[in-house]
Amino acid sequence: MVYAGFDRQIITFKSIFKNAFVNVRKLIGVPVIFFVIYLMLMIPIANLGLSSVLTKNIYIPKFLTEELMKTTKGIIIYGTL
Numbered sequence: 001m002v003y004a005g006f007d008r009q010i011i012t013f014k015s016i017f018k019n020a021f022v023n024v025r026k027l028i029g030v031p032v033i034f035f036v037i038y039l040m041l042m043i044p045i046a047n048l049g050l051s052s053v054l055t056k057n058i059y060i061p062k063f064l065t066e067e068l069m070k071t072t073k074g075i076i077i078y079g080t081l
Helices: 002-006 013-027 030-045 062-068 072-080
Strands: none
Touching: 062 072
């Protein structure tokens, strides 16, 4: 749109929506499927307040977190999870 303004082209809502739809269609593909699966798995694990039926019972066991918290490297690893 900025380029069209410099080039003195007429911009309509129809052309904006058409270009947006074409660009969104280019984004949809196999990587989007993997990204959605990744989000479904990671959001509940990150405790962001959202839950999923698929990951309702997935959690890091207490004995693993206790062992990780004993060392500095473990704290860093636990923080990245």
